[in-house]
Structures are given as structure tokens and as C-alpha cells.
Amino acid sequence: MLRGRPQSVRLQARRQQQRLLWGRASDLVSWMGFGGSSTSNDQPSTVQLVETTRLPPSTAATEAEAAGAFSRKAGKRVLRPQPPEDAAFPVPEDAVDISKRRAAGNALAVLSRHMKHASTSAQLLSAWQIASQCQPFLMDRKDNSSLRLATANDYSGDRLRLLQMAPAAVFAQLATGISSPSMFVGASVAASVTELESSSEPVLDVVVVNEAVIVANLVLAFHNLGNHDQAVAFFEAYDRDRNTWLQEQQLRDAAASSVVPSSPLDGLENGSEPTGALKAIERITLLPRSVYAAYLRSLAKTKQTKKLLRVFEDDECQLERLCSTVPNVHLVLHACLDEKDGALAGRAIDAIMQYSPAAVVPLACYELAIRANLRARQRGERELQTALRLARLLHKDGGYVLKPHLWSALIKVSLNMDRADCALEVFKSYPHHRILEYQTQFRHALRAACHLKESDTALAMMRFCWAGHQEEYLGNKALFGERLEYEEATFVNRDVNKESLASDAEVQRNDTTLLMLKQDAETELLNMMLWELLKHRHPAPALKQVLDLMNDTQSKGGAVVLRLAVTALLEHDVKQMKLTPRKAVENSLKFWDDHSFVLRAQGFLVHLLLAECMSRQWDDECELLVDYMLELGVAHVPIHSVVKFMGNNELRGRFAANARISEKLLSKLPHEARRKLREVFYERYLMSCLRLEQFEKVREQYVRLNLEQRYPHNEVLRTILRDAASQ
Missing domain, CATH: 1.25.40 (Serine Threonine Protein Phosphatase 5, Tetratricopeptide repeat)
Known part of the structure; x- marks a missing residue:
């Protein structure tokens, strides 16, 4: 019943569409020549012809928009009180005894419980439809789950059970000087008293309820039922009217004081204090905090x-x-x-x-x-x-x-x-x-x-x-x-209770494990930092600070990180410091000697520097690195890098350098390291001696190094030996 007006509008629109379709069907039947000659259909056919007249597109769109706007306005009006034009509201009584106050409080409590315990939204809408008429109403004795408007028979008895809702703005005017912002007791006359024969007494009192109280109960009830759209609609409709009331009162106060603000909201923004009437309306019409909280939760549920x-x-x-x-x-x-x-x-x-x-x-x-x-x-x-x-x-x-x-x-x-x-x-x-x-x-x-x-x-x-x-x-x-x-x-x-610990040895073992984990974490972090600094081309001083810390914490560098770091520092010495190649290599060797804890092995450093020097064709510096490696007594000799360097020398005809390097390796390497020399090394060595026309040395070294038994299937060595023997 609450949505009577919008539903009637929608039903009327549907009926028009049905008549329109039926009219088109009738036109089709008439065009085909099938009767419509009965006189009983003359009146409907005339109506149908009027309704089937097509409107221009612009006119039809305008009417559709107007109908939609009318429907929205009608829906908003349903959520607001609709008092009759001749509505009369009781005036507060001057003196109300304690029993009457209790009765009024009980009546309002019954209404609040009715809305709170409503099981469906239809019950709440029905209650609002009764209360929004702003006429006396009461709980139906036959059906305690519904409200009904009061009749002449209800204006009798001693029990204070009639209630009447007053719009919040009207209630604020009536309740001037009353401490309670929710209700007051006033005298009311029955609507049908004039129709009675000789009864003109203004009978029982009525509990006049503030609209804000009923709206608050409705919003909370709709929220608890999960009907969040309806809770939001009721709250916003009331809040919209409340803002209008406050603005109107503000304008009245400004007119009374002969100070008209530039806009309705400027009265309180210019520093002036609100008047007593404005304060009263604001206090009486303000919804409780719990209602605002329910409104916010409903907005959150509806994703608004x-x-x-x-x-x-x-x-x-x-x-x-x-x-x-x-x-x-x-x-x-x-x-x-x-x-x-x-x-x-x-x-x-x-x-x-x-x-x-x-x-x-x-x-x-x-x-x-x-x-x-x-x-x-x-x-x-x-x-x-x-x-x-x-x-x-x-x-x-x-x-x-x-x-x-x-x-x-x-x-x-x-x-x-x-x-x-x-x-x-x-x-x-x-x-x-x-x-x-x-x-x-x-x-x-x-x-x-x-x-x-x-x-x-x-x-x-x-x-x-x-x-x-x-x-x-x-x-x-x-x-x-x-x-x-x-x-x-x-x-x-550790466990706080020391008795739960198994033994001191177990505690020490756990501490050692945790310490190792911490050291591993530090090593990983420092390697990551060094990698990121190298990748983003940070200057060499920043890299050296990280390497200093890695050396202090004895954190080993990764292979890829060390390769990039060695290259970056060597390039810095050459391009930024303008050092000669030999001085740059010596400076690099000195720096890494001071940071030996970062290196996993000195042989790896020689391998990296050899690769960098070979790419720059620094032949003398490569030989310097070999001498450095032999003097230091490196355990893991980068034989592959040395052989690759000897191959480059052979391509450029530097056979004397290869012979010197080979003799140094054979004379200074320990026995275990010499056993790891590959056959390609001996090929480079004997080929250099052959090109230097040292044929006797080729034959002697072939026999002394026992190459016949060590590499019986190596055709390169045999060919070199035959060429030397034929000379």
C-alpha cells in the first residue's frame, strides 16, 4: 500500500502498451476485411485509434523522461510524511503527571519493539504508511503485528495508547520548551466526533511522536533485515528534508537580524553563533549516532x-x-x-x-x-x-x-x-x-x-x-x-623454562645453527646489494664500500658478482683514474689482496683478470698475472685461461712468450698441480719450441715429460716430434 502511487503509474503504462498492441492487431484484422462490423466494438475501436497514433520521436522521448522523473519523485514522496491539508497536531499539555509519562513511554516503547521485531520489510512499510499520514494510530488489538488508524471508538477509556507522528520540523515548533526531543503528551479530538449526536468532549490524550524517532527505528530495522537499499532511501529522504529545514530556519534568522547571507550555508561559516531556534531544530531533528552507523553500514553493503x-x-x-x-x-x-x-x-x-x-x-x-x-x-x-x-x-x-x-x-x-x-x-x-x-x-x-x-x-x-x-x-x-x-x-x-632444554650441548648447537643462518643471510644481502649497484652502474667508491664490509664480515662473493666487480674496478682505474694498463692491473691485484676474504680462491681472480686483459690485448699484463699466480702459490691454477692466452700468443707469433710461460709453469708448479696440466698445454709448449727452432729441446722435453706414455694417441704431439727429428 505504501507504493500505491508508483505502482499505479507503472500499471497505467503497461495497460497503454497492451491497448497499443491490441489496436495494431485490430487494424490488421480490419485491413484484411474480417469484420469488426458489430456495433459493440465501435467505442473501443475509437479509443484504439486515438491511442495508436504515433508521436514524434522527440515528443515520445520527452514524455518518457517526464514519466520517469514523475515516478522517481513519487517514490521519494512515499518515504516522507503525507499529512492531510487540514491536519491538526495536539499542543503539549502544561502539567503531565508521572503515571501519564510512564504510559506515554510505554506506548512509544511498544511501537519501537513492533518495528524492531518486524520479520519482513512489508510490515515496516505498512507501519510507515499508517504513521506517515500524521493522524492518531494505535496497535491493533486483534493483530498485534500491525498498526491501524484510530477511530471514534478508540477515543474512550483510560489507557494512553494513541500515538500520532508529527514531522520533525513541526515537532520542533510544538515542542518548544520541552526537554524530551522524542515525544510529548497532548490532547486530541476524534475525527468523527462531529458526526456523533451529542458528544463533543475532546476525550483522551495522544502521544505525539517525533518523526525522527520513527525514521530511526525504520532505518535500524531495515538494516537488521538486510534491506539496505530501503534503509538508505529512508535515511536520505529524511536527511534531505532536514537540511532544507535548517536552511530555511537559517534564512529566517538572518532576515530577522537584517543580515542576509550570500548563500544558505554561509550563516555558520562566517563565525556567527546559531540562534536558539536553529539550535532547537538541529537538536530535535538530529538522528541518533546508531542510525548514522547503520546508514554507513548499509552504504558499505551496497558498495556506495x-x-x-x-x-x-x-x-x-x-x-x-x-x-x-x-x-x-x-x-x-x-x-x-x-x-x-x-x-x-x-x-x-x-x-x-x-x-x-x-x-x-x-x-x-x-x-x-x-x-x-x-x-x-x-x-x-x-x-x-x-x-x-x-x-x-x-x-x-x-x-x-x-x-x-x-x-x-x-x-x-x-x-x-x-x-x-x-x-x-x-x-x-x-x-x-x-x-x-x-x-x-x-x-x-x-x-x-x-x-x-x-x-x-x-x-x-x-x-x-x-x-x-x-x-x-x-x-x-x-x-x-x-x-x-x-x-x-x-x-x-629459546624456551623460557630452562628445564625443558635437553642439554648445554644442544643449546650450543642451536646457537651455532642460528649464527650460521645469520651469516648466510648477511652474505646473501651483501651480494644482492653489490649486484644491484653494479647493475645500475654506481661509481667505484660505492662498490668499494660494499666490498670493504664484505671483507670485514668475511662474506664470500658470488662468481657473477665478482666477475662484474673486477671488471668495473679495473675499468674505473683505466678510464677514471687514467692509469696505465700495468699500473691498473697491479692496483687491482693489491686491492683484491686486501679483500681476500671476499674471494673464494685467488685462482679465480687470476682467471677473471686474464680474461679481461686478453679482451683488451694486454699481453705483457697477462704474463704479469701468470708470474703473480706462480709467486703466490695458487692452489687452483686456471689452466684453461693460461692455455687460452697461449693460443692467442701463438696466433700473433709470440712463441717466445709461450715458451717462457710454459717453462715457468713446469718449474714452479707443485707436483700435484703439474699433473693437472692438459695435453693442449704441452702442444702449445712444444709448438713454440719448434717455431723457435729449438729442436733438441722438443725431443728432450718429450722424453722428460713422458708424453709418449701419457698421451699415446695424441697425433699433434707425434707430428711435432717428427718435425723436430727431421731437422
Whole structure:
């Protein structure tokens, strides 16, 4: 019954369509010559001809839009009170005894319970249809689950059970000087009294109920039933009219004081205090906080997050009213995250901390607010600073720790916005937040710093991680106290009850395992940093700082990283320092001698430098490297690199150099290392002697080295021996 008008409009439109189709069918039948000659069909056919007349497209579209607008307006009017034109509302009684007050309270409580315990939305709509007529009504005695309008027979008896809803604006005018903003007791005359013979007494009192109370019950009831669309519709219809009432009262007050504001909303923005009438209307028409909370939840359920945030944008006072409880703040923060509104998220956290200092704000609220600021649509300096401030509040005031992904996100956003100081501040907080150094997010933070063009941020992070190896942190006792607490909390996993420990040996074994894990994590991190710095072409001084730390911590470098590092440092000495090739190689050998813990083997260094020198055709420097290797007594000789160098010499006719290198290797290498020389080495050696016309030496070395028995199927060696014997 509530939607009588809109339904009637829709039904009328459907009937017109049916008549239109039937008219076309009748035209078709008449054109084919099948009768329609009966006189009984003359009147309908005339109506059909009128209705089948087609309208121009523009006219039809205009009428369709008008019909849609009329339907929407009619739907909105259904949600508002519809008092009759001659509606009369009772005036509050001057003196009401305590029994009558209790009876009025009981009557209103019965109505509230009826709406609260309604099982369907139809019952609520039926109750609203009765109450919205603004006439006396009561609970039906025959059917306690429904309301009905009062009749003349109901205006008798001593029980105060009649209720009448007054629009909120009217109630505010009637209830002037009354403390209760929800109801008052007034005298009412029966509507059918004039029709009675001689009864003109104005009979029983009526409980006049504020419309805001009924709308509040309806919104809560619809929300509890899961009919969120209806809850939103009722709330917005009432709130729209309430804003109109406040603006009208504001204009009346301005006219009375001969100060007309430029706009209806400027009366309170120019610093003037609201009048008493405006305060009364605002107080009486204001819905309870629980109703606003239900409205927000209904908006969230219907995915109307933009409208939810608009509640706080239009009225800043709503932050104080609604964001004083944790559930409401959690709801608002979810909407802020969806709409990427970081400013409102920060204000919501500030509101609950200011107006509800005893509230325990959960970790999820802080995280939602930080994420909303980091994902803001127009993220700038303000959003970054808000996110950093919330991260500090999370730890200092809330006592929580940042999760690794949020900690890493704060660092990455700071670096992307060229705020390396903020990134470094967040990074230095990782001991407080118990973020492990071998976690993926920790690696991501260091990698993001290495992607910058300048190296200062990445190196500062590295120095803070390994503060025990840095002179700048040696006198900071507070830092080492925090670091000790961090290591005990993250790397040591002991049971508090010492009786549960098996033995001291087991404890020592566990500590050794944890220490090895920590060393492995450090090695992996430093190799990753060195790789990223090399990949992004950072200067050699930055690379040397990482290598210095790797040497101090005895972290071994990976093969690929060392290859790139050796090449980068050698190129720096040649191009930047303008050193000669020999001086550059000597400088490189000296540097790596000082960083021997980084190398897995000295032979690998010689292999890398030989490859680099051969690519640059530094033949003398290659021979220098061979001499260095022999003097150092390298256990693992890079024979493959030496043979490759000898092959290059042979192609360029440097047979004397090959002969010298071969003789040095044969004379200075230990017996075990000589046994690992390959047959291709002897081929290069004997071929060089042959080209130098040292035929006797070829025959002697062939016999002395026992090449006949060691390589019986090598045709190259036999051919060289035959050529030498034939000379």
C-alpha cells in the first residue's frame, strides 16, 4: 500500500502498451476485411485509434523522461510524511503527571519493539504508511503485528495508547520548551466526533511522536533485515528534508537580524553563533549516532563508498560523532581505501584518538589508514607525511609493529617521491618492528635503494644494518642496546623454562645453527646489494664500500658478482683514474689482496683478470698475472685461461712468450698441480719450441715429460716430434 502511487503509474503504462498492441492487431484484422462490423466494438475501436497514433520521436522521448522523473519523485514522496491539508497536531499539555509519562513511554516503547521485531520489510512499510499520514494510530488489538488508524471508538477509556507522528520540523515548533526531543503528551479530538449526536468532549490524550524517532527505528530495522537499499532511501529522504529545514530556519534568522547571507550555508561559516531556534531544530531533528552507523553500514553493503565518504566531507562534525567508536572507524577506513582517500583516513584516526582516548584502536585500522595514504589518487607530500605519522603512532601509541610489506611500501614510496631522508628514517626502524634481515621485504627495501642514481641512501642503510663494523656507530650505546634486544627477539628462539632444554650441548648447537643462518643471510644481502649497484652502474667508491664490509664480515662473493666487480674496478682505474694498463692491473691485484676474504680462491681472480686483459690485448699484463699466480702459490691454477692466452700468443707469433710461460709453469708448479696440466698445454709448449727452432729441446722435453706414455694417441704431439727429428 505504501507504493500505491508508483505502482499505479507503472500499471497505467503497461495497460497503454497492451491497448497499443491490441489496436495494431485490430487494424490488421480490419485491413484484411474480417469484420469488426458489430456495433459493440465501435467505442473501443475509437479509443484504439486515438491511442495508436504515433508521436514524434522527440515528443515520445520527452514524455518518457517526464514519466520517469514523475515516478522517481513519487517514490521519494512515499518515504516522507503525507499529512492531510487540514491536519491538526495536539499542543503539549502544561502539567503531565508521572503515571501519564510512564504510559506515554510505554506506548512509544511498544511501537519501537513492533518495528524492531518486524520479520519482513512489508510490515515496516505498512507501519510507515499508517504513521506517515500524521493522524492518531494505535496497535491493533486483534493483530498485534500491525498498526491501524484510530477511530471514534478508540477515543474512550483510560489507557494512553494513541500515538500520532508529527514531522520533525513541526515537532520542533510544538515542542518548544520541552526537554524530551522524542515525544510529548497532548490532547486530541476524534475525527468523527462531529458526526456523533451529542458528544463533543475532546476525550483522551495522544502521544505525539517525533518523526525522527520513527525514521530511526525504520532505518535500524531495515538494516537488521538486510534491506539496505530501503534503509538508505529512508535515511536520505529524511536527511534531505532536514537540511532544507535548517536552511530555511537559517534564512529566517538572518532576515530577522537584517543580515542576509550570500548563500544558505554561509550563516555558520562566517563565525556567527546559531540562534536558539536553529539550535532547537538541529537538536530535535538530529538522528541518533546508531542510525548514522547503520546508514554507513548499509552504504558499505551496497558498495556506495563514494556516498559514504561524502557524509564526512559535507559535515566535519560527523567525524566527531561517528568516528569515536572502533567499528565505525574501521568502516570508514575501508571506504577510504576503496576510494583512495588518504586525508580522510588520517582524520578518522585522529578523531578516535582525540574523542575516545580510552578506545583501543586495533592494528587493522592503522594499516588501513596507512594503505589509503600510500594509494591516494593524488599522492603527494601530505599523504606521505600522514602515512609516516600513522606509522609512528602505530608503534608508539598503539604498541604494534609494522608488517614487513607495509614497512617496505613506506620505503619504496618515499624513494619514488625523492624523499630519501624519509626512507632512511623508516628503514632504521626495522629493529623496533622486528623485521628479519633475511625476509623478502627487507631485501626489496635494500634493492629499491640501490635503484637510485645516487648511492648515499643505499650505503647509509647498509652501514646501519652492520653498525658493529662502522666507526660512526661505535659510540652509540643506545643503538647497540636496541640491536641486542632485536637479535635476542628475532634470532634466538629459546624456551623460557630452562628445564625443558635437553642439554648445554644442544643449546650450543642451536646457537651455532642460528649464527650460521645469520651469516648466510648477511652474505646473501651483501651480494644482492653489490649486484644491484653494479647493475645500475654506481661509481667505484660505492662498490668499494660494499666490498670493504664484505671483507670485514668475511662474506664470500658470488662468481657473477665478482666477475662484474673486477671488471668495473679495473675499468674505473683505466678510464677514471687514467692509469696505465700495468699500473691498473697491479692496483687491482693489491686491492683484491686486501679483500681476500671476499674471494673464494685467488685462482679465480687470476682467471677473471686474464680474461679481461686478453679482451683488451694486454699481453705483457697477462704474463704479469701468470708470474703473480706462480709467486703466490695458487692452489687452483686456471689452466684453461693460461692455455687460452697461449693460443692467442701463438696466433700473433709470440712463441717466445709461450715458451717462457710454459717453462715457468713446469718449474714452479707443485707436483700435484703439474699433473693437472692438459695435453693442449704441452702442444702449445712444444709448438713454440719448434717455431723457435729449438729442436733438441722438443725431443728432450718429450722424453722428460713422458708424453709418449701419457698421451699415446695424441697425433699433434707425434707430428711435432717428427718435425723436430727431421731437422
